[in-house]
Amino acid sequence: MGLITIEICKGQSTRVYAFKNADLSVLSQTMAQCCKNIKETVQLLASRHKDIHGSVSKVGKAIDRNFDAEVSAVVAETVWDSPERQKYLSETIVEHLYRQGMLSVAEDLCQESGVVIDMSMKQPFLELNRILEALRMQDLRPALEWAVTNRQRLLDLNSTLEFKLHRLYFISLLNGGITNQLEALQYARHFQPFASQHQRDIQILMGSLVYLRHGIENSPYRSLLETNQWADICNSFTRDACALLGLSVESPLSVSFASGCMALPVLMNIKQVIEQRQCSGVWTHKDELPIEIDLGKKCWYHSVFACPILRQQTSESNPPMKLICGHVISRDALNKLTNAGKLKCPYCPMEQNPSDAKQIFF
Known part of the structure; x- marks a missing residue:
């Protein structure tokens, strides 16, 4: 096989490279393959950029189409007028x-x-924030002191907060390894008041001491070291402390804002329909909405039954009635659906006698 000599000048020096014909053929194929791969990659990037550019260009149109800045028509103008x-x-x-x-x-x-806020209203929030801040720093002492002080009131609420706090403190001792074995055994005395209700949990905690020398993370009890327990104890403390203080777990302002965000699109749609059909007198500024808006079970706070047929809340004069098939409607709906002394359930094909329906109480 012959040789091919190539001279490459770089500055004042000249380098000579000799290639065999076979080597040059392999080099040519490799270069061709690299060029092909580069071309395909460039085309792929261009295609992806085109898709992204198309999606981004549609964002503005979607906002203009779905966002209506004029919401005054669905809000009572005088709602905040009074001091x-x-x-x-x-x-x-x-x-x-x-x-x-x-x-x-x-x-x-x-x-x-x-606005003048009484100190008695302010103090519970100050204490809650102080304890929650300590829990976020994985300091259980303020929460334990609070739980012990309010033990009886927590028990009246069937709360397990104090046991959960003691359990988490015991687990934090387990994290220290064999050096904390004696302290963990001594701290286990705090479980005595909860032995009857949390016997199984206490047995698991005490059984973990057997593996303390080899490390709990290498034992069947490694689930005790899950990190999400700190977030859970914060939620448990917030829920039980608010219940003890007569406060809602969630901020009323946050709930109202979230409910408004869910209800506003529906109200805007019904406003548009009313305007198109030129209906007068349907949309009013009273304390009720022109349509029923379902905010989900998370926003159910009162045991008020609304008739699924007439879309009206039941009352003493129009109570909820349970049919033989188990479905519940209002008495007015029952009377309107009765035909020739027979009633056919609007949800299932069962026919029944209207007199067999029974009034239920929430």
């Missing part, structure tokens, strides 16, 4: 800020709005 309602709104915002631990912002709002 009393403005005071309620300011107090709700202040309470939300206290819940979030934004104490300085809440104080500034009180000064600027003239």
